[in-house]
Amino acid sequence: MPKPILITLLLTVLLSTEARADDNPFPGVKNLMSNAEFSAAGLDRLSDEELQALNVWLVRYTAGEAVILRIDNQEVREASTKFELLSRISGDFRGWSGETIFQLDNGQIWRQRLRGRYTYTGPPNPEVRITRTWMGFYKLTVVETGRGVGVSPVR
Numbered sequence: 001m002p003k004p005i006l007i008t009l010l011l012t013v014l015l016s017t018e019a020r021a022d023d024n025p026f027p028g029v030k031n032l033m034s035n036a037e038f039s040a041a042g043l044d045r046l047s048d049e050e051l052q053a054l055n056v057w058l059v060r061y062t063a064g065e066a067v068i069l070r071i072d073n074q075e076v077r078e079a080s081t082k083f084e085l086l087s088r089i090s091g092d093f094r095g096w097s098g099e100t101i102f103q104l105d106n107g108q109i110w111r112q113r114l115r116g117r118y119t120y121t122g123p124p125n126p127e128v129r130i131t132r133t134w135m136g137f138y139k140l141t142v143v144e145t146g147r148g149v150g151v152s153p154v155r
Helices: 003-023 035-040 048-063 066-072 074-081
Strands: 084-088 101-103 109-112 127-132 138-142 148-153
Touching: none
Parallel strands: none
Antiparallel strands: 084 127, 101 109, 109 148, 127 138, 138 148
């Protein structure tokens, strides 16, 4: 699709769904992807307006039409279980204690889902990996130590 048509389409979606997107904040594709993924997809060449239009479209798409793909498309079902997010915990981190909130450098916030305690004594701002289990739940693992706990996304 030629770029002017794509931009027009995305801006139309932005204007028609702007109010709905504001009701449920979406961290944006830039915060969901690594810098390498963002650049490899060519998204670093989009203007702020084009990127916002893409974000609005993604919210609308994943809220509606994507359900059909998850049911009917084997590739999409397999990809959904291969979810992996690498980031760092913002600031000082001492582990988890049952109701811990994890603020990540990419802007995402995750909440401890499973009971358990772990005392972390390493350097601040550790790298973490969040993966999806075969049952569809998420697990946060401190890369340095290999220790992990079940989590749920807050935003």
